[in-house]
Amino acid sequence: xxxxxxxxxxxPYTPRDxxxxxxxxxxxxxxxxxxxxxxxEQPPAPAATSYPTGHEYAEATNEAPxxxxxxxxxxxxxxxxxxxxxxxxxxxxxxxxxxxGTASTGAAAASASEYGQPSxxxxxxxxVPSDTATGAAAFGTAGSGIAGSGTxxxxxxxxxxxxxxxxxxxxxxxxxxxxxxxxxxxYGGSYxxxxxxxxxxxxxxxxxDSGNQATQTNLPASAxxxxxxxxxxxxxxxxxxxxxxxxxxxxxxxxxxGEILTNxxxxxxxxxxxxxxxxxxxxxxxxxxxVGRDPVTDVAxxxxxxxxxxxxATLGSSADLKVGQDVVAIGSPFGLESTVTTGxxxxxxxxxxxxxxxxxxxxxxxxxxxxxxxxxxxxxxxxLVDLDGNVIGINSAIRAGSSGGGQxxxxxxxxxxxxxxxxxxxxxxxxxxxxxxxxxGVTVRPAVSGDEITGIGAEINAVSEGSAGAEAGLQExxxxxxxxxxxxxxxxALVASIRAYQPGESVEVTLLRDNESQNVDxxxxxxxxxx
Numbered sequence: 390x391x392x393x394x395x396x397x398x399x400x401p402y403t404p405r406d407x408x409x410x411x412x413x414x415x416x417x418x419x420x421x422x423x424x425x426x427x428x429x430e431q432p433p434a435p436a437a438t439s440y441p442t443g444h445e446y447a448e449a450t451n452e453a454p455x456x457x458x459x460x461x462x463x464x465x466x467x468x469x470x471x472x473x474x475x476x477x478x479x480x481x482x483x484x485x486x487x488x489x490g491t492a493s494t495g496a497a498a499a500s501a502s503e504y505g506q507p508s509x510x511x512x513x514x515x516x517v518p519s520d521t522a523t524g525a526a527a528f529g530t531a532g533s534g535i536a537g538s539g540t541x542x543x544x545x546x547x548x549x550x551x552x553x554x555x556x557x558x559x560x561x562x563x564x565x566x567x568x569x570x571x572x573x574x575x576y577g578g579s580y581x582x583x584x585x586x587x588x589x590x591x592x593x594x595x596x597x598d599s600g601n602q603a604t605q606t607n608l609p610a611s612a613x614x615x616x617x618x619x620x621x622x623x624x625x626x627x628x629x630x631x632x633x634x635x636x637x638x639x640x641x642x643x644x645x646x647g648e649i650l651t652n653x654x655x656x657x658x659x660x661x662x663x664x665x666x667x668x669x670x671x672x673x674x675x676x677x678x679x680v681g682r683d684p685v686t687d688v689a690x691x692x693x694x695x696x697x698x699x700x701x702a703t704l705g706s707s708a709d710l711k712v713g714q715d716v717v718a719i720g721s722p723f724g725l726e727s728t729v730t731t732g733x734x735x736x737x738x739x740x741x742x743x744x745x746x747x748x749x750x751x752x753x754x755x756x757x758x759x760x761x762x763x764x765x766x767x768x769x770x771x772x773l774v775d776l777d778g779n780v781i782g783i784n785s786a787i788r789a790g791s792s793g794g795g796q797x798x799x800x801x802x803x804x805x806x807x808x809x810x811x812x813x814x815x816x817x818x819x820x821x822x823x824x825x826x827x828x829x830g831v832t833v834r835p836a837v838s839g840d841e842i843t844g845i846g847a848e849i850n851a852v853s854e855g856s857a858g859a860e861a862g863l864q865e866x867x868x869x870x871x872x873x874x875x876x877x878x879x880x881x882a883l884v885a886s887i888r889a890y891q892p893g894e895s896v897e898v899t900l901l902r903d904n905e906s907q908n909v910d911x912x913x914x915x916x917x918x919x920x
Contacts, residue, residue, distance in 0.1 A: 612776045616717045617729045619778040623702035624771060626668040626721040627651055627677070627691070631658035639720035639771030640667060640691065641780060643704070643815070647696035650815050651770030652785050652806075653682040653689040654743075667693050670727055681818035685826055686888065687743065687753045687785055687806065688814040689770075702772060705779030707758060707807035710734055718762040718784055718803070720771030732762025732803075738875055740885035741804045743786040756885040757804035758782040764803030773805040783811045810889055827890045827913040829863070829898075830856020833880040836868045846870040846901065847883035857914035864902065871899035887913065 610618070623642045627649070629635060638655030642648070649667065656679050659665050665677045675693050682689035693699075711734065718730045736759035742752045760773060764784050773782035782805030789800075817824045836848040846868040852858050871877055872886040873896050890896060892915035899908050 612715070613717055613729070613731055616774060616776060616778045617719070620702060620717075620719055620772060620774055620780075621670050621727055621729075622700045624670065624719050624727065625649060625693075626724075626726040627655055627770060628666045628668065629656055629659040629663060631663035632661065634658045637721060637724050637767055638769045639767065639784070641702050641770070641772050641783070642699050643690075643701050645697060645699045645701055647677070647693035647699060648680070648819065649677065649691050649693060650783065650811060651689050651691060652783065653684050653687045654785075655770045656682060656689050656691060657684075665691055667691070668726060669699075681821075681824075683814050683818065683824045685753055685824070686755055686810060686814050688783070688811050688818075690815050690818045702774075703779050704808055704812055705775060705777070705781045707781050707809045710737055710758060710781060712737060715776050716760055716762055716781070717774050717776070718760065718764055718768060718771065719774070720764070720768035720784060722763075722765035722767040724767055728768075730763040732760045732801075735759040735761050735802075738882075738886065738889070739804065740879065740882040741786055742881055743804070754881055754884045754888065755785075755806050755810065756889045757786070758807055760803045760805065761801040762803060763799040763801075765798050768803075781808050782806060783808065807889060813891055823917065825892055825915045825917040827887050827892045827894065828856075828916050829858040829861075829887060829911060830914055831858040831863060833869070833883055835879045844878040846877055847880040857911055861898070861909050861911040863898075863900070863909065863911070866902075868901040869898055870901060870906070873897050874899075 625640045625642060627638045627640045629637070636655075636658065638651060640649040640651040640655075643650050656665060660679060660682070665679060666674055667677045668674045675696065677691045677693045680690040680692050714734050716732055716734055718732065720728060722728050738756045739759045740754060741757040742754050758773065758781065760782075762773070764787050766787075768784045769786075771784045772780040773784055774780050784803060784805045786804040787799060788802035788804075814824055830853040832850045832853075833847040834850055835844055836846045837843060838845050849858075849863060849865055849867045849869070851865060852863055869877055869883055872883070875886060877883045877886060887896075890913055892913055895910055895912045897908055898911050899906060
């Protein structure tokens with residue numbers, strides 16, 4: 390079928406062996422078959438035609454007549470010719486213009502309209518084959534003629550001057566390539582815009598439309614996560630109610646049948662006929678009884694009733710702790726059971742004097758493990774553990790940041806009883822023994838330097854007769870500055886340091902006597918033997 394808008398419809402193709410030497414007229418036009426086989430029967434060709442000028446074709450041979458696609462191939466190769474055909478108004482033979490891709494009238498406009506575009510615009514489909522004649526016209530160098538004649542072209546695509554120099558076939562290829570690249574870029578941009586939802590009519594995209602995705606299912610468990618998984622089943626919430634007060638704290642399971650280590654100040658309100666219950670990590674609640682408690686070190690042991698198969702915690706050692714190592718605190722701050730917080734060991738052997746806050750109990754002094762892990766009221770009695778899940782301390786006290794009457798929270802200053810001390814005391818309690826504590830047998834006061842500000846040690850006021858200090862030769866006025874190499878800056882610091890040892894152990898005491906430093910070995914005694 391012939392397109393009525395085809396600019397070549399009135400110029401049918403003529404084989405070489407049917408041509409003569411006469412020049413074709415300026416209004417001669419090739420047929421639609423010049424653009425390639427159409428699949429339909431083609432009309433007979435006029436007798437007198439010749440190849441159009443404007444291109445250098447392959448030289449003539451005695452071979453059989455060329456087919457339509459042969460003409461296209463020769464145009465594309467641009468091989469030189471020795472003969473100069475007469476000039477001819479074909480869209481293939483015009484010089485490129487600076488006004489690329491802008492058809493105005495004539496065949497170029499008609500070619501554009503074949504692709505659904507208005508006259509004067511290029512077709513939007515970038516995938517039109519570059520060897521299609523009408524496509525070349527639409528993408529090519531159309532001006533005012535059929536394929537554009539630069540300046541001076543007529544509106545109906547009239548003949549150009551014979552003085553115009555010929556052009557090689559590669560010029561057409563370059564023009565078509567530029568058009569194809571420009572079209573592909575435009576299509577690609579439109580495609581991406583459509584994919585990103587920027588095009589008109591595209592469906593909106595919402596995060597709520599996607600399915601639920603589990604988070605971190607394929608990630609390895611962190612060290613803290615592994616610690617929590619290991620230790621949480623061994624931690625309980627301790628609830629107490631006495632005649633005048635009630636509260637809650639935390640405890641550590643130390644036996645499969647329900648023995649639990651905690652702080653004395655947690656269970657003290659229920660010591661005289663009160664009630665103690667424990668809540669396990671699985672939500673089970675049972676009653677418990679107080680086995681024993683030690684106000685001096687703030688350690689107590691309770692036992693959950695009728696229990697078996699519980700998972701006891703692993704007790705580590707506080708002797709080899711390092712400042713800066715990672716630790717995890719677990720407890721029930723403000724009643725929020727199984728709360729896990731993290732931090733580091735901030736200091737060791739920190740002398741801490743603590744009480745229950747009511748003034749009813751004698752303050753206790755112990756050599757604390759200081760940590761910045763968040764510890765709040767309710768964490769008392771809970772474990773401070775290393776990253777292997779070993780208990781290295783019993784959380785006991787915090788430095789309050791508020792001077793008001795209400796409870797205050799963590800300010801990064803938490804203190805734990807060293808597990809070695811807590812283990813020693815709990816073993817005595819469980820054995821049914823009266824708890825004893827190591828002592829030197831001296832009374833002391835803080836010693837300060839000449840500026841009356843800087844603490845330099847613990848000055849001995851008196852030495853008890855027959856005590857460990859008396860046997861070691863300690864004297865009134867001696868200033869103790871260190872115990873086993875650990876500095877002692879105050880009287881509380883000396884008491885806390887000795888609390889870390891057991892009766893019968895020997896320690897090296899460094900002291901100042903008459904402004905001279907000396908070391909003295911002292912075998913520690915027991916407070917049970919004090920007169």
